Amino acid sequence: AQTVTQSQPEMSVQEAETVTLSCTYDTSESDYYLFWYKQPPSRQMILVIRQEAYKQQNATENRFSVNFQKAAKSFSLKISDSQLGDAAMYFCAYRSANAGGTSYGKLTFGQGTILTVHP
C-alpha cells in the first residue's frame, strides 16, 4: 500500500518570502501522480499543483513550484512571494496511474502541514 508522509506539522513564513513544504511517499509503482492541495480554514480543498511521475520536468503554477525527486520519493512544494491568502493546511497526495491496481482512482493523503503567513 502507498503511504504519504508530511513531517512538518506546522510551518511559518513572512509575507513576500519563500517557504518549502516537504513530502515523502512510499510506493512500488513506477507510474503515478502527485498533488498538493490547499485547505483554507473552514473552506473547501482546492488543487494547487500536480506532477506526473513520468515527467522529469518539475511542475510550476505561478508562485508555486515543486521539486520532484523520483528516486528519493520526495515531492516538496515551494511557495514564492508568500501572500496572506496562502495561509492554509497543505496536503500532499498520491494517486496510482495503474488502471488495474487496487488503489487506482483514490487519493492517498499525508497528514498535512499548517502554513502560517506573517505580515
Place this chain on the structure above:
Amino acid sequence: DTGVSQDPRHKITKRGQNVTFRCDPISEHNRLYWYRQTLGQGPEFLTYFQNEAQLEKSRLLSDRFSAERPKGSFSTLEIQRTEQGDSAMYLCASSPGAPVSTDTQYFGPGTRLTVL
C-alpha cells in the same frame, strides 16, 4: 461553472440515529469519491463510483455505511446506527474520469457530522 456541492453542511445527531448526506458532482463528471477527514488529519478514502457503479470500497467503510449513486448523477452516503467515532468531516469529490492524465479531483465543502 458550478462546483461540487454537499448537503447538509453540518449535521448533529444522537448516537444510534441514521444520517444521510448528499453530494452533487460537477456536471458531466463521471467519477465521484467519498472521503472522511478527522480534525487535523488528511482525508481518508472511503469509496468511489464510475457513473453508477461502485468500483472500490475502503475497509473503513463498515457495514453501517452505504453509498449509492443512482443514474450516475448525485450520490448519497448513509450511516446507520451512528457512533461517536463517526464524528468527522465527510468530503465528496468528483472528476471527469478521462483522460487519465488530467483526471483531477475537485472537492466539495464537506458535511461536518457531530455524533453526541
